Amino acid sequence: MIWKNSYNELIKILAKPRSYLGVGALTILVAIIIFAMKADGKSIVSFVTSTFEQSLSFNGNVVNGNLITFIILQMLIVHVPLLVALVTGDLVSGEAAMGTIRMLATRPISRSQIIASKFIAGGAYTLFITLWLGCVSWGVCQLVFGSGDLIVLNSDGLVILKAQDVLWRFEAGMCVAFLSLFTVASLSICLSTFAENSIGPIVATMATILLFTIIGTLDVTVFDTIKPYLFTTHMASWRSFFEDPVPFEDIKQSIVVLLIHIVVFITVSLISFNKKDITS
Amino acid sequence: MDTNHVIEVKHLAKRFGTFEAVKDVSFTVNKGDVFGFLGPNGAGKSTTMRCILSLITPDAGEISLFGKSMQTHRNEILRHVGCIIEKPDFYKYLSAERNLELFARISGANSTKKDIQEILDFVGLGSRGKHKVKGFSHGMKQRLGIAQALIHQPDLIVLDEPTTGLDPQGIIEVRNLILRLKEEQNKTIILSSHQLAEIELIANRMVIINQGRTSIEGDVQQLLNSEELVVRIETTASATNQAVTCCLANFPHASPHTVAPNTIEIEIKKDEIPKLSKLLVENNIPLVALEPKRKLEDFFIKTVMA
Numbered sequence: 001m002i003w004k005n006s007y008n009e010l011i012k013i014l015a016k017p018r019s020y021l022g023v024g025a026l027t028i029l030v031a032i033i034i035f036a037m038k039a040d041g042k043s044i045v046s047f048v049t050s051t052f053e054q055s056l057s058f059n060g061n062v063v064n065g066n067l068i069t070f071i072i073l074q075m076l077i078v079h080v081p082l083l084v085a086l087v088t089g090d091l092v093s094g095e096a097a098m099g100t101i102r103m104l105a106t107r108p109i110s111r112s113q114i115i116a117s118k119f120i121a122g123g124a125y126t127l128f129i130t131l132w133l134g135c136v137s138w139g140v141c142q143l144v145f146g147s148g149d150l151i152v153l154n155s156d157g158l159v160i161l162k163a164q165d166v167l168w169r170f171e172a173g174m175c176v177a178f179l180s181l182f183t184v185a186s187l188s189i190c191l192s193t194f195a196e197n198s199i200g201p202i203v204a205t206m207a208t209i210l211l212f213t214i215i216g217t218l219d220v221t222v223f224d225t226i227k228p229y230l231f232t233t234h235m236a237s238w239r240s241f242f243e244d245p246v247p248f249e250d251i252k253q254s255i256v257v258l259l260i261h262i263v264v265f266i267t268v269s270l271i272s273f274n275k276k277d278i279t280s
Numbered sequence: 281m282d283t284n285h286v287i288e289v290k291h292l293a294k295r296f297g298t299f300e301a302v303k304d305v306s307f308t309v310n311k312g313d314v315f316g317f318l319g320p321n322g323a324g325k326s327t328t329m330r331c332i333l334s335l336i337t338p339d340a341g342e343i344s345l346f347g348k349s350m351q352t353h354r355n356e357i358l359r360h361v362g363c364i365i366e367k368p369d370f371y372k373y374l375s376a377e378r379n380l381e382l383f384a385r386i387s388g389a390n391s392t393k394k395d396i397q398e399i400l401d402f403v404g405l406g407s408r409g410k411h412k413v414k415g416f417s418h419g420m421k422q423r424l425g426i427a428q429a430l431i432h433q434p435d436l437i438v439l440d441e442p443t444t445g446l447d448p449q450g451i452i453e454v455r456n457l458i459l460r461l462k463e464e465q466n467k468t469i470i471l472s473s474h475q476l477a478e479i480e481l482i483a484n485r486m487v488i489i490n491q492g493r494t495s496i497e498g499d500v501q502q503l504l505n506s507e508e509l510v511v512r513i514e515t516t517a518s519a520t521n522q523a524v525t526c527c528l529a530n531f532p533h534a535s536p537h538t539v540a541p542n543t544i545e546i547e548i549k550k551d552e553i554p555k556l557s558k559l560l561v562e563n564n565i566p567l568v569a570l571e572p573k574r575k576l577e578d579f580f581i582k583t584v585m586a
Contacts, residue, residue, distance in 0.1 A: 001355070001388065008382045015374050099369030103428070106333045106365065107386045108358040279335045 002113045002120070009121030013087060019125065022083030026133050029079075030072055034144055037068050041145075064148030065141035066166045070242065072137040077177055077238070081184040081209055084129060088122040089188035089201035092273065096196050101278045115193070115273045119266060122185045130178040138170060152242045159244050169246075173238035176251065179258045180235040184209065186265035187231075193272040228253075231261045284311050285347065286436050286468045287332065292341035293492075294327050301327040302338070303492035309436075309470055309485070314462050316479035316486035316500065317472035320584055324492040325472045326366070329440045332470075333363055345436065359388050362434035366441050368425025372414035376405060376424055379413060380431050389432035396431070403427045403457060419450035426457055437461065439471045443478065451475065458482055480504075480576040488583050495583050504579055510545050511553060513560070514569040517541045523565050530559055542568070 013019050037044070041063040092115070095101040104114055150161040161169065187208060191201035212232035215223050227233050237254035240247050287309035294302040302324040309315045319325045331338045332345070334354050343350045345357045370379045377396055384391035400409045403423040408416070416424065422442060429437050439458070443451045455478055461467045462482070473479055479486060480500065487497040496503065515523050520542055527536035527546050536546040548556060553572065560567050 001386070004385050004388075008385055011378070011382065012371060012374070015371070015378070017373075098372065099367075100371060102335070102365060103369055103383070104386065105335055106358065106361075106363050107383070108355040108388055109386055110355070279330050 001109045002116055005109055005113065005117035006120040006124075009091070009117050010124060013091075013121055013125050016087070016090075018090070019087050022080075022086060022129055023132055025083060026076065026080070026129070027136060029076055030133075030136050030140065033072050033075065034068065034140060037063065037071070038144060041068070061146060061148040062151060063145060064150075064163075065138070065143075065145040066148060066150040066161075066163065066170075068141040068145050069137045069170065070150060070152065072141070073133070073173070073177075074239070076133060076137075077180075077236070080129060080133060080181055081235075082206055084126050084181050084185050085188040085202050085205040087125055088185040089192050089205055090198040091118045091122055091189055092192040092269075093195040093201055094192075094198050096276075096278065097198065105278050111274050111276075112270055115189075115266075115269050118189055119186065119269070122189050123182055126181045126185045127178055130174055130181055134170065134174040134177075150242070154239070154243060156243070159242065161242065161244065169241040173241040176241070176255065177238040179255060179262075180231070180238070183231045183235075183258045183261045183265070186262045186269075190265040190269045190272070193269045193276060229257060231258055234258055285309070286311050286313070286345065287315075287470065288342070288344045288347075289328070289332070290342040292328060292331060292338050292343065294324075294331060294336065294338050300492055302331070305341070305489055305492065305494050307487040307494060307497050309468060311468055312462075312466055313468055313470075313485050314458065314483045315468075315470045316483035317470055317489075318476070318479060318486060318580060319472075319489040319495075323489045325489060326440060328489070329365065329438060329470075329472060333361070333365065333438060334358070335365070359432070360435045361438060362387075362429030362432065362436070363438035364422075364425040364429055364440060364442050365438075366444055367418075368421060368428060370413040370421065370424065370428075373412060375410050375412055376400060376416070376427075377409040379424070380428055383428045384431040387432035387434075391431055399427045399431055402430070402460075404453065418445055419447070419453065422446060422450065422454060423457070426454070430461070435468060437467050437469045439469065439473075441472055441474070443473060443475055451478065455482060476576045476580055488580060490584050500576070504576060505550055509550060510547050510573040510578060511556065512539075512543060512545050512569070512571050512573055513556075513567070514543045515560075516566050516568070519565050520544060522563070523560065526559060526563050526565065527556070531556070545573070 045063050045067070092101070095104070105111065147163045149163050150166050152159045152161065184205060188201050188205040191204045195201050209232055212230045216227050216230055216233045234254035234257050237251055240251050285308050290306050292302050292305040305324060305328050317325055327336070330336045332343055334350055346360060348357055350357060371382070377400070380396045380399065381391065384396070397406065397409060400406045403426050405420060405423055405427065408420065413421065413424065426442070443454050446454060458469060458471065459482060461469060471479065471483065483500050485498065486500050488495045513523060520538055523544055524536050524538060527534060527544065531546060531548055531552070534546045534548050536544050539545050546556070557570055
């Protein structure tokens with residue numbers, strides 16, 4: 001029954017116009033960035049590389065598909081949580097507002113199975129959004145700019161990755177990015193079980209991300225102990241795959257923290273929804 | 281599922297905080313019954329209905345459907361139950377067909393497009409299947425509610441106030457649908473309603489609950505026929521006194537009394553009506569109308585007041 005209801009949940013998600021808002025917004029933004037980089041990419045990149053030009057010489061196709069994909073992902077991955085929360089924050093509260101949750105509760109499916117179905121469908125949507133962002137960015141950028149070595153500027157300096165060494169990093173990075181986004185989806189579904197309207201959980205999810213990000217950014221000693229445990233601290237850990245050598249231990253730690261958050265959000269959702277008054 | 285008792289409720293009790301919504305409700309619904317579930321506002325009808333459908337957990341008592349306990353066989357039982365709790369709600373952004381498809385799937389039924397179309401035809405929405413529910417009137421939603429209750433071919437249909445908010449035309453449509461379910465598909469139906477005339481017309485058995493307790497349960501016609509009923513006699517203003525005198529002489533126990541210049545009321549047994557009619561004609565009393573007042577309404581008020 002859980003898979004049948006998950007299928008139902010996917011049908012509901014696909015029937016809502018808001019589900020396409022994220023896909024549309026991402027596609028337009030990717031197109032805009034590609035257009036901008038095509039028009040003026042070389043000068044933008046040379047502005048960054050100019051600081052190294054006294055000691056390094058850059059030859060070949062520096063402004064290539066791999067670099068532009070990396071730039072797009074860096075710019076957009078920050079905004080995708082909002083698009084995910086827009087859909088997942090409505091999964092339970094939207095049904096409570098419409099009254100359909102009462103109809104579901106009179107069917108041969110337990111409340112825990114209903115919530116599990118919502119997490120499965122929310123996860124599927126999040127996966128789709130992540131893949132869409134990754135595939136569209138990478139595919140279109142390869143077509144428009146061609147392939148080439150990837151130059152990444154991070155806190156340790158400049159990292160140059162061979163073209164043939166990049167694809168697996170994108171794939172692994174998108175897996176971790178999916179986990180981060182699914183944490184956001186889990187949070188918004190969890191908040192959705194407490195609410196009777198859609199706006200509340202969406203705003204609350206974004207407010208939580210904002211709050212945790214600010215805490216993570218503030219250079220205050222008192223927050224140092226909690227920073228490693230905030231999920232927002234690990235949301236950009238997909239970037240670690242573009243370091244050389246790859247810090248697998250850090251990535252593993254990020255995955256564990258994100259998974260713990262997901263488990264906590266699912267558990268709280270189950271408890272909350274099983275206690276929720278859905279009779280009126 | 282071959283037990284004759286489709287629903288057995290024994291000493292059901294449910295408390296919300298300090299408020300005892302249901303104190304001691306017991307009744308039995310047999311296979312093929314159209315069972316009227318009556319009670320004044322706040323009597324505990326909806327709470328009982330919600331307990332039957334496991335929307336809320338009772339504090340005490342037993343509920344068994346098809347001979348199985350709801351507590352231990354919930355999902356198995358609910359596969360055979362269709363329901364409307366007050367107003368049915370749907371995914372407004374989906375079509376009627378798609379809504380039914382979702383409800384069928386979650387009920388464990390493998391309904392084909394043909395099955396869905398047949399149900400839509402049955403409730404009179406055959407031509408509206410592809411339309412989104414957001415454009416449906418209240419009456420159409422109520423009919424679609426009946427369709428979703430039937431989509432998985434349940435043996436028991438629970439209808440809690442299915443005519444709430446409907447206009448007279450809508451009430452008649454829903455009543456006819458219920459009658460067709462009884463006659464064509466021999467479904468067991470439990471029906472709560474404030475429309476006592478509806479229950480009287482449709483139900484064969486009923487229970488009246490009051491202040492959280494069962495007041496009376498039994499066969500509708502037997503219960504009603506065991507009582508004297510009020511008959512309204514409409515004549516001309518000049519003949520009213522003669523009618524009262526005539527009734528007093530022949531039915532001294534019936535306390536005939538004038539309720540309007542040309543109308544009197546008299547309490548007699550159902551089988552005395554032909555005698556009354558004959559008497560009035562023989563005494564040349566102009567008879568404009570002779571009709572029994574709604575029986576269940578009186579019976580309900582008497583039971584609840586008692």
